[in-house]
Amino acid sequence: MTNFKITIAYNGAAYHGWQRQNNALAIQQVLEEAILELTGQTVTVNGCSRTDAGVHAREFCASCLIDSTITCRGIVFGLNSKLPDDISVLSCEKAPLDFHARYMCNGKEYEYIVHNSEIKNPFYKDTAYRSWYPIDEKKLDKAAQDFVGTHDFKAMCSTDCTKENTVRTIFSFNVRREGELVIFTVAGDGFLYNMVRIMVGTLIFINEGKLAEDSIPAILASKDRTKAGKTVPPQGLYLNKVYYDKGSEQDE
Known part of the structure; x- marks a missing residue:
């Protein structure tokens, strides 16, 4: 075997x-x-x-x-x-x-891709989420740093989440632009149901002025899903990398 x-x-x-x-x-x-x-x-x-x-x-x-x-x-x-x-x-x-x-997985990295354009692109139909509202990626990169660290992410998971322990550690969260694409990259030791999509949705709300730029710490402290942003659609989300401890596998 x-x-x-x-x-x-x-x-x-x-x-x-x-x-x-x-x-x-x-x-x-x-x-x-x-x-x-x-x-x-x-x-x-x-x-x-x-x-x-x-x-x-x-x-x-x-x-x-x-x-x-x-x-x-x-x-x-x-x-x-x-x-x-x-x-x-x-x-x-x-x-x-x-x-x-x-x-045995001890960490994952996800990317979320937003096609930030007023004009739809058929090649991004199932591979990116389109948002026409101009995105200030530098502002969102700064706001995303409030997610980094060990926090209770109950406010950033679906109400359908059944996990009793909602504390997770985010290693890094960066937002960058590549032409019309805005890419959100987040790595952590684990993620709750819809957590990445809600974190990105919260940043989108900050970009649109629906939430204050410094609102993330208070939202996390509230543990209230209704205080956070929307759950962005699934087609923009990619599991990018998976991390394991060194030595957990053997060479062929």
Whole structure:
């Protein structure tokens, strides 16, 4: 039995998130079916995160146990020959039998992309959120620093969030512009349900004058979701990087 750590990328527009569901197509189901077709084995693939419907990933880590002599190279090229074009296996390596992609993950980086233009661009239809209101990225970069550190983020998660512990640590939060795109990049030890999308929505409200520039500390202290900004749509969100402790995997 071999435990494989598989890194994939995907465009999530056609999928109802990562986690397998009974009434909608999810990335996990597609990947597990491709592994069955490749190896003849029914396996459970453990993902590093439960991305929502429409959310994308540039680097998503998954782990699964396979009783086969197949190599890592065989996993990469075999799965890529069977997966649809909007899902790609980037790499594969052998991991200790107790490695779990979700439980051993100690940090993630997300990007949220806003197409800041009055004119829509068809190529950003499912890959960015369009906001016509001019964005002052320097002002928002400064405001975003109030998220950095260890805080209770109860005000920045969906009311559907079931986590009892809502304290998380944000390592960095930066806002930059690349032409018509404004990119919000946030890294932390963990994220609550819709947390990134609400943090970005709060910054958007600050940009539009609906919230004061220095309002984030008070919103966090309130632990009240209604005090924060909107939940921006999923199509602009990307899981960008996933972090693990050094030594949690072994070389092939």
